[in-house]
Amino acid sequence: MLTFGIEEEFVLLDRSTLVPVPIAADIQRALANFNFGRTVVQSEFLRCQLEYSSPVLMHFDEAAQALWDFRSAVAQCADEYGVVVAGVGTSFRNPAQAMVTEEGRYIAIAESIGILASEHYINGLHIHVGVPGREAGVVSLNYLRQWLPTLLAMSANSPFWCGQDTGFSSWRAIQYRRWSSAGCPPEFIDAIDYEKRILALIGLGVTPDKGSISWSARLSARHPTVEIRVADAQLDPSTTLLLALIVRALVLASMTQSETVPPDPAPELLDAGLWHAARYGLSAQLVHPLHHRLVPASEAVQSLLDAAHLALEVLGDLAIVTALAEQLLLVGTGADRQRLAFNTAGKVGLASFLARSIRNDSSADLPLAGHLGPNDPRPLESDSLD
Structure with missing residues (x-):
């Protein structure tokens, strides 16, 4: 039974303008009254951001409880300060300065990246899966590469930038491509090769340390985990749980894969696939993860579910993942739902939608309620920038 952990980033927004507001420190202090201290809720690159690090988890029930408890608490704190707390990959509109x-x-990173510091209003979801060692972690990384575009498409939740619809489902993914080590990780020979290659990056671009490696998937610098970083921050806990359970199953599948696994796709195909997923999400065709040709998005998602099927059965997650995946294909990505809210009722409608989403109110028919369990007291410590 592989453990997993979840890091969720949130942004604090003005209710009327949807511009980020720099009160994360105030919200952090308020969260201490709900027993969410600074080992669980960390500051992030910007003073309008918070990151929640879950306990180390083993089961869907306890993960659902952990996410629900935190989101309920942070939503209450945001209400007290008169702001909206949102799980979105990008804000609707950004202030002029960082x-x-x-x-x-x-501060050191901001000084090194110039004007990019004033444009780094992006928020991600990071999923950790425990592995028995670095060698197993490298095997998992190599296997996961082919699935990253599909995971990005499923998580796409950032259609707006500077008050405009970008035409992209994940504008965060496009913004993040400008960083020096962003994108799909290369294929590695073994753990020694991995270490050698990340050490060569230290000091180049925006990579002052191992924790600033920005690949869409990497080995954690602090934990014995594989860390999947391709996803946008999520509107509601149900989609976060879907992605976390799928990623864990893929890691398990990588450890039990047969000799008939297709050859590793060319890096240019994976890079183009990530861009294509950022552009369209689930609203059009995607690059098939195994055959590397454009297919309907639902077919690409089904290919991912097929690859994870046996692992999901072993982990006891097949039924809930199947239900959540069907729901996602039915109601659309976070980007689709944000667009619908904005096109229906403008900024007022979008603000109301975001405020409801943090508690899962906007998708109450998802199979979340009733799957509750105890929390493991050990939180993850973030080593992220995005």
Whole structure:
């Protein structure tokens, strides 16, 4: 039974303008009253961002409880301060200047990236899966590469930028491509090769340390985990849970894969596939993860589910993942739902939708309620920037 953990980033927004507001430190202090201390809720690159690090988890029930508890608490704190807390990959509109958190590492990074600091209003979802060692982690990384575009398409939740519809489903993914080590990781020979190659990146571009490696999937610098970083921050906990359970199943599948696994796709196909997924999400065709040709999005998602099927059965997650995946294909990605809210009722409608989504109110028919369990007290520590 592989453990997993979830890091969710949230942004605090003005209710009327949907512009980020720099009160993350105030919300952090308020969350302490709900027993969410600074080992669980970390500051992020900007003073309008918070990151929640879950306990180390084993089962859907406890993961659902952990996400629900935190989101309920942070929503209540946001209400008290008169702001909206949102799980979105990008804000609807951004302020003119950066709100860099006054911590040494963040300040140093901001100084090194120039004007990019004022445009880094992006929020991600990071999923950790425990692995028995670095060698197993590299095997999983190599296997996961082919699935990253499909996972990005399923998680796409950032259609807006500077008050406009970008035409992309994940504008966060496009923004993040500008960083020096962003994108799909290369294929590695073994753990020694992995270590050698990440050490060569230290000091280049925006990579002052191992924790700033920005690949869409990597080995964690702090934990014995594979860390999948391709996803946008999510509107509601149900989609977060779907992605986390699928990623865990794929890691397990990588450890039990047969000799008939298709050859590793060319890096240019994976890179183009990531761009294509960022553009369209699930609203059009996607690159098939195994055959590398355009197919309906539902077919690409089904290919992923087929690859994870046996692992999901072993882990006891097949029924809930199947239900959540069907729901996602039915109601659309976060980007689709944000667009619908904005096109229906403008900024007021979008603000109301985001405020409801944080508690899952906007998708109450998802199979989340009733699947609750105890929390593991061990939180993850974030080593992320995005």
